Amino acid sequence: MQSRPTMDSFIRRLALRSPLDEADMAAIAALPRTKREIKAKSYLIREGDKSHAFCSLILSGMAYRHKLTDQGARQIVAIHVPDDLLDPQHLFLKFADYSVQALTTLEVADIDHSALQDLILQNPAVARALWVDGLVDSAIYREWVLNIGRRDARSRIAHLLCEMAVRMRAAGVIEDSRFYLPMTQEQMGDATGLTSVHVNRTLKALTASGLIEQTGRWIGISDWDSIRRVGDFNPLYLHLDQSAPQSEASLHSPFMT
Amino acid sequence: MQSRPTMDSFIRRLALRSPLDEADMAAIAALPRTKREIKAKSYLIREGDKSHAFCSLILSGMAYRHKLTDQGARQIVAIHVPDDLLDPQHLFLKFADYSVQALTTLEVADIDHSALQDLILQNPAVARALWVDGLVDSAIYREWVLNIGRRDARSRIAHLLCEMAVRMRAAGVIEDSRFYLPMTQEQMGDATGLTSVHVNRTLKALTASGLIEQTGRWIGISDWDSIRRVGDFNPLYLHLDQSAPQSEASLHSPFMT
DNA sequence: CGGAACCTTGAGGACGGTCAAAACAGGTGG
DNA sequence: CCACCTGTTTTGACCGTCCTCAAGGTTCCG
Numbered sequence: 001m002q003s004r005p006t007m008d009s010f011i012r013r014l015a016l017r018s019p020l021d022e023a024d025m026a027a028i029a030a031l032p033r034t035k036r037e038i039k040a041k042s043y044l045i046r047e048g049d050k051s052h053a054f055c056s057l058i059l060s061g062m063a064y065r066h067k068l069t070d071q072g073a074r075q076i077v078a079i080h081v082p083d084d085l086l087d088p089q090h091l092f093l094k095f096a097d098y099s100v101q102a103l104t105t106l107e108v109a110d111i112d113h114s115a116l117q118d119l120i121l122q123n124p125a126v127a128r129a130l131w132v133d134g135l136v137d138s139a140i141y142r143e144w145v146l147n148i149g150r151r152d153a154r155s156r157i158a159h160l161l162c163e164m165a166v167r168m169r170a171a172g173v174i175e176d177s178r179f180y181l182p183m184t185q186e187q188m189g190d191a192t193g194l195t196s197v198h199v200n201r202t203l204k205a206l207t208a209s210g211l212i213e214q215t216g217r218w219i220g221i222s223d224w225d226s227i228r229r230v231g232d233f234n235p236l237y238l239h240l241d242q243s244a245p246q247s248e249a250s251l252h253s254p255f256m257t
Numbered sequence: 258m259q260s261r262p263t264m265d266s267f268i269r270r271l272a273l274r275s276p277l278d279e280a281d282m283a284a285i286a287a288l289p290r291t292k293r294e295i296k297a298k299s300y301l302i303r304e305g306d307k308s309h310a311f312c313s314l315i316l317s318g319m320a321y322r323h324k325l326t327d328q329g330a331r332q333i334v335a336i337h338v339p340d341d342l343l344d345p346q347h348l349f350l351k352f353a354d355y356s357v358q359a360l361t362t363l364e365v366a367d368i369d370h371s372a373l374q375d376l377i378l379q380n381p382a383v384a385r386a387l388w389v390d391g392l393v394d395s396a397i398y399r400e401w402v403l404n405i406g407r408r409d410a411r412s413r414i415a416h417l418l419c420e421m422a423v424r425m426r427a428a429g430v431i432e433d434s435r436f437y438l439p440m441t442q443e444q445m446g447d448a449t450g451l452t453s454v455h456v457n458r459t460l461k462a463l464t465a466s467g468l469i470e471q472t473g474r475w476i477g478i479s480d481w482d483s484i485r486r487v488g489d490f491n492p493l494y495l496h497l498d499q500s501a502p503q504s505e506a507s508l509h510s511p512f513m514t
Numbered sequence: 515c516g517g518a519a520c521c522t523t524g525a526g527g528a529c530g531g532t533c534a535a536a537a538c539a540g541g542t543g544g
Numbered sequence: 545c546c547a548c549c550t551g552t553t554t555t556g557a558c559c560g561t562c563c564t565c566a567a568g569g570t571t572c573c574g
Contacts, residue, residue: 067403070489075403089392097396097494121381135346139354141398146324146332149405149450193406232327237354
């Protein structure tokens with residue numbers, strides 16, 4: 001996991017989906033922030049917490065967002081990669097309806113709320129870019145509802161792997177045609193509405209069918225086209241390509257160089 | 258379904274979660290818009306469509322948002338009640354990753370994008386209120402992921418009914434301690450990741466246990482406290498009460514007068 | 515070297531799905 | 545006002561995907 005101390009790639013991601021000129025980007029880059037390191041497994045946010053006075057941007061590492069039922073069953077509702085901004089919602093809502101926990105050691109930049117609010121007030125292009133980021137979040141939630149509600153275990157896992165491949169590609173953390181997915185099989189189950197036992201069997205089956213290769217938590221995708229079909233994965237919902245709604249290009253493998 | 262020609266109650270809902278002064282409200286009320294009537298079952302938006310040049314606000318009636326898998330399985334990802342603003346996302350994203358279909362005859366107000374964009378640029382309080390509305394949407398999606406991923410059929414249906422009761426209460430369309438839920442059992446299944454057959458059996462079981470009463474598509478909740486417990490329903494995620502994060506009041510029945 | 519967390523595998527069970535048919539409701543047109 | 549048609553609800557029988565429980569292996573880290 002390389003160290004990525006600046007916000008450059010975050011700004012580039014925003015600019016991908018919403019127009020930002022040099023001045024806008026400079027304004028974001030100039031936001032006061034403090035870097036912080038967070039240990040794997042520790043909580044960034046707990047359900048019911050009052051909102052923090054800052055937003056955390058993931059510089060490196062991964063985190064996940066989850067909710068619990070009364071009986072203590074856990075559902076992971078989102079997985080976050082570098083350049084994800086955790087909780088701009090806390091700018092506006094008073095408390096959290098979910099928990100966020102570090103999946104790996106995490107480098108985050110805590111951006112002060114009042115500075116961010118000021119920037120949003122003064123700079124509509126920045127406000128829009130952040131708003132759009134949240135809209136894409138929503139789109140991902142919708143796809144997860146579909147994934148969990150209407151696909152079988154094989155498709156769900158395949159879909160999860162496809163999404164992570166594409167998003168990690170966008171974040172620039174794909175190495176050597178493989179990606180490191182720092183999740184236990186239990187966590188993958190919590191993300192897909194399955195049990196760890198069934199995730200285990202499903203992963204083995206995907207490997208046996210020659211769709212993926214696992215070594216530890218490194219995932220290689222041997223046959224992108226097949227796994228895309230099995231997972232019924234169409235990356236349009238990630239809105240990574242604002243220019244071409246229906247482009248075939250978006251179906252290409254995230255492992256192509 | 259009473260006719261509700263103005264945007265007053267929409268504005269009131271926004272003001273519930275985000276501060277708006279008289280001038281802000283007047284500015285929203287002055288937005289140019291055209292009223293339109295939409296027949297039940299017709300599409301407002303189709304997946305893959307390029308964004309419209311307007312946002313539709315539901316004045317009366319209900320609609321749902323859905324996505325399809327490759328094999329044609331349908332998942333309803335959201336149900337919309339009066340005062341819901343459909344697709345502020347289209348202000349910023351170029352195409353739709355879902356379809357929206359009318360559940361009943363619908364009265365909507367189409368608000369012109371350019372006028373709305375201008376208002377957002379000029380008036381930060383309005384921008385914020387709309388942003389917050391989208392954040393609550395996200396919170397609902399998260400809860401649905403949990404509902405579908407980690408609750409059994411009985412809880413899922415109970416949860417759906419609780420959510421609809423509370424949201425319809427907020428929209429002011431509860432009559433006589435009952436609410437009209439214009440969904441077929443197949444649609445309820447599509448919303449909860451179940452089949453219509455199982456929804457039927459589950460509803461019968463809830464009725465038999467004395468939790469609800471059904472007459473046609475009118476749902477009466479006989480025992481709010483029990484169904485809330487069965488559905489593991491805690492309305493905090495709806496962020497209806499910004500003042501009191503942990504208030505017990507939020508657990509009260511939406512049928513109390 | 516030891517322990518904890520995680521992965522793997524097996525056997526059995528259950529929740530919810532599938533398929534199919536019948537009852538019912540509501541609207542339309544004769 | 546009845547006859548019809550279509551969409552919806554209801555019920556039954558059977559089945560399969562995924563869960564549960566449990567034990568043994570493996571990996572990783574202190």
